[in-house]
Amino acid sequence: MRIGIVGCGNIAHTLCSTMVRLKDHMEVVAVAARDEERAKAFAAEFGVPRAYGSYGELYRDEEVDLVYVAVPHSHHKAVMLDALSNGKNVLCEKAFTVNAAEAREVFDLAREKGLFVAEAIWTRYMPSRTMIDSIIASGRIGRVTTISANLGYKISHKPRIAEPSLAGGALLDIGVYPLNFALMARDGVPIESMCGQCVKSDKGVDLRDMIQISFTDGSQAVIFADAETVSDRKGIIYGTEGRIDVYNVNNPEKIEIWSGDRNPVLLETIDIEEEINGYEYELLSVADCLEKGIKEDPHMSWNETLRVLSYCDALRELWGIKLAGEMEEPATTVQG
Numbered sequence: 001m002r003i004g005i006v007g008c009g010n011i012a013h014t015l016c017s018t019m020v021r022l023k024d025h026m027e028v029v030a031v032a033a034r035d036e037e038r039a040k041a042f043a044a045e046f047g048v049p050r051a052y053g054s055y056g057e058l059y060r061d062e063e064v065d066l067v068y069v070a071v072p073h074s075h076h077k078a079v080m081l082d083a084l085s086n087g088k089n090v091l092c093e094k095a096f097t098v099n100a101a102e103a104r105e106v107f108d109l110a111r112e113k114g115l116f117v118a119e120a121i122w123t124r125y126m127p128s129r130t131m132i133d134s135i136i137a138s139g140r141i142g143r144v145t146t147i148s149a150n151l152g153y154k155i156s157h158k159p160r161i162a163e164p165s166l167a168g169g170a171l172l173d174i175g176v177y178p179l180n181f182a183l184m185a186r187d188g189v190p191i192e193s194m195c196g197q198c199v200k201s202d203k204g205v206d207l208r209d210m211i212q213i214s215f216t217d218g219s220q221a222v223i224f225a226d227a228e229t230v231s232d233r234k235g236i237i238y239g240t241e242g243r244i245d246v247y248n249v250n251n252p253e254k255i256e257i258w259s260g261d262r263n264p265v266l267l268e269t270i271d272i273e274e275e276i277n278g279y280e281y282e283l284l285s286v287a288d289c290l291e292k293g294i295k296e297d298p299h300m301s302w303n304e305t306l307r308v309l310s311y312c313d314a315l316r317e318l319w320g321i322k323l324a325g326e327m328e329e330p331a332t333t334v335q336g
Contacts, residue, residue: 007070032058059086073167074324089116125282128252142241147221149178152231169205175225182221
């Protein structure tokens with residue numbers, strides 16, 4: 001798998017360092033940024049053969065099999081549509097697009113072109129997901145009744161959070177992690193209702209979100225995301241016979257299984273050690289899909305990406321928040 005990276009920010013550095021360590025499966029052959037000097041510095045750091053000062057040059061690079069998109073949410077749709085139009089497969093950072101309508105445009109074009117495209121929300125690809133699913137399926141904690149999950153970082157000052165024109169706010173950047181945690185724990189169970197509240201910044205983006213979900217099987221979830229506070233990042237899945245504690249819903253580090261006694265007893269601790277840093281699983285899954293000619297990654301299907309975005313759309317509509325292309329003013333220019 002020969003990869004071209006669009007964007008040279010922090011997440012691109014992290015993913016590229018992971019790609020380099022997976023050299024038996026993939027190779028980074030090009031990088032592009034709107035600032036050519038920045039692209040050249042990135043390429044020099046990681047030994048990438050070609051650096052471009054425009055995205056279009058990378059799309060036209062015949063040696064690129066897959067474009068990895070690492071620019072702000074506000075630019076995801078345009079970058080993906082351009083890459084797909086030039087015959088490139090795509091792996092795009094979360095949130096996949098600003099809203100579900102944008103995602104449908106991307107998936108429609110991918111379907112028309114017969115190309116692969118996937119959302120790179122790493123927790124969907126990690127082995128910890130299978131571990132948690134197996135514990136729930138085993139019946140060790142009984143019937144799942146309630147889920148709680150939180151994620152908070154002090155990042156409200158960052159442009160990608162602060163600026164509406166960059167599709168900022170807590171929900172699309174960090175809230176999607178506890179939301180996905182809850183949805184994965186109730187895999188296949190439809191949502192019956194959802195409500196929530198947020199605290200907005202003076203620019204009108206959500207800085208703190210509190211969301212309650214009711215599923216059709218009677219189970220419920222309460223999640224919060226906070227761009228102003230560091231939280232314990234913990235997820236708990238409560239059942240009639242016990243509970244599962246997951247330390248760090250953004251990148252699970254440890255899973256504990258507790259009994260359902262009035263004074264709970266710790267039954268098992270599972271320490272999670274990543275082979276590299278956790279990002280390797282999504283990359284290896286994509287490489288496997290391309291090798292097999294699969295157009296949708298089963299870890300994060302197109303329908304599941306649309307489902308998550310549709311829930312985010314509904315919450316933002318409730319809160320009266322419009323972002324990026326939903327606004328009248330043009331999106332802020334960003335250095336890729």
